Amino acid sequence: MINFGYSRVSTIKAAVEALSKDSNAQWIAGGTNLVDLMKKGVTTPEKLIDINNLPLKEIKKTGNKLYIGALALNSEVAENELVRKEQPLLSLALQAGASQQIRNMATIGGNMMQRTRCSYFYNTDMPCNKREPGTGCGALKGFNRMHAIFGTSEKCIAVHPSDMCIALVALDAAVLVTGPKGDRRISFQNFHRLPGDTPQKDNTLERGELITGIEIPDNSYQDHVHYLKVRDRTSYAFALVSVAAAVNLQGDTIQDVRLGMGGVAHKPWRLTETENFLKGKKASEATFRQAAELALKGAHGFGHNNFKLKLAPNTLVEALKIAAGKA
Known part of the structure; x- marks a missing residue:
C-alpha cells in the first residue's frame, strides 16, 4: 500500500469540492472494499476523503417511497423495522451478504460501488482490462468458475459481487446523486454497466458525483x-x-x-x-x-x-x- 493523505469533511458540498479538486483522491466510508483494493495495489489513491460525518444515514418514508441514506450501515438497514415491514426482500439480501462484522462497517453507498472479486482483477501480475485497459482478460481463457454467463464481452467476463444490489434492481430502486453539475436521479437498472469495450467503468456516475441515497417505491411485495x-x-x-x-x-x-x-x-x-x-x-x-x-x-x-x-x-x-x- 502506498502512502496517502487523509482529510475529513462534514458537508456534502465540501465532499464534492474536495474530490473535484484532486484527481488522485477517493472518498472513504466503511472502507470494506477500498482498503482491500489499496492493500493489493489495485487502486492507489494519493488522498482519502472521509465522508462518515455527512448527514446521509437516515431511513425514512418520503411520500410513496422509502428513502435510505448512502451512509446507512448494511446491518442497520437489514434490521430496520421500516425496511423489514415494507421492503423485506432488501433485508433478506443484506443479511445474505458478507459477515456480520463487515455488515456493521459497510455502507449502502459503498455496497453499490464495490468492485468485482475476479481473481485476475485482484492480481496485479495478471492481465485485466478492468484494472488496466488494453492488457487483456486473463479470465476469458483462464480459471473462470465464478464468472459471468450474461452480458459479457471479449474485454471482460467479471461479475458484480453485491447481494443487496440484486434486490434493489428487482425493486425498481433509484439512486440519488449530487455532483459539480447538480443533483440527478438514476434508475438502479441503469446505474451499473455491462463491460462492453470499457470494463474499467463499473457504473454511470460522473467524476465528482456522490451517492446521497436510494429510493424504493412502494409496492405489494411484503409477503x-x-x-x-x-x-x-x-x-x-x-x-x-x-x-x-x-x-x-x-x-x-x-x-x-x-x-x-x-x-x-x-x-x-x-x-x-x-x-x-x-x-x-x-x-x-x-x-x-x-x-x-x-x-x-x-x-x-x-x-x-x-x-x-x-x-x-x-x-x-x-x-x-x-x-x-x-x-
Whole structure:
C-alpha cells in the first residue's frame, strides 16, 4: 500500500469540492472494499476523503417511497423495522451478504460501488482490462468458475459481487446523486454497466458525483419474497448464483413479479422478459420451469463456469417456489 493523505469533511458540498479538486483522491466510508483494493495495489489513491460525518444515514418514508441514506450501515438497514415491514426482500439480501462484522462497517453507498472479486482483477501480475485497459482478460481463457454467463464481452467476463444490489434492481430502486453539475436521479437498472469495450467503468456516475441515497417505491411485495444465494460455503462467500424473487399472488395466480439475478453478469441482472411471461399465470413448478428456460436465453459459459447454465435456472425455480409458498 502506498502512502496517502487523509482529510475529513462534514458537508456534502465540501465532499464534492474536495474530490473535484484532486484527481488522485477517493472518498472513504466503511472502507470494506477500498482498503482491500489499496492493500493489493489495485487502486492507489494519493488522498482519502472521509465522508462518515455527512448527514446521509437516515431511513425514512418520503411520500410513496422509502428513502435510505448512502451512509446507512448494511446491518442497520437489514434490521430496520421500516425496511423489514415494507421492503423485506432488501433485508433478506443484506443479511445474505458478507459477515456480520463487515455488515456493521459497510455502507449502502459503498455496497453499490464495490468492485468485482475476479481473481485476475485482484492480481496485479495478471492481465485485466478492468484494472488496466488494453492488457487483456486473463479470465476469458483462464480459471473462470465464478464468472459471468450474461452480458459479457471479449474485454471482460467479471461479475458484480453485491447481494443487496440484486434486490434493489428487482425493486425498481433509484439512486440519488449530487455532483459539480447538480443533483440527478438514476434508475438502479441503469446505474451499473455491462463491460462492453470499457470494463474499467463499473457504473454511470460522473467524476465528482456522490451517492446521497436510494429510493424504493412502494409496492405489494411484503409477503411472498425470497432471496436465494447459492455459494461454496454458508458464510462470507460470494454468490455462484443468487436470485431475488418477489411475487404478488391472487390465489394461485401471479398478478405481478419481480426478479433479479446475481453472480451471472457484470451488473445486477434484471429478468424483465421472464417477469412478463409469469404475469397472469398459475404459480406452479411447471410454470416456473418454463420461466427459467426463458431466463437463460442468451446465456453463455466459458468452460469452468458452464455449470451455471444449469445452476442458474434451478436456483430461479427454487427461489420462485419458496417465494410463492410452493416449496
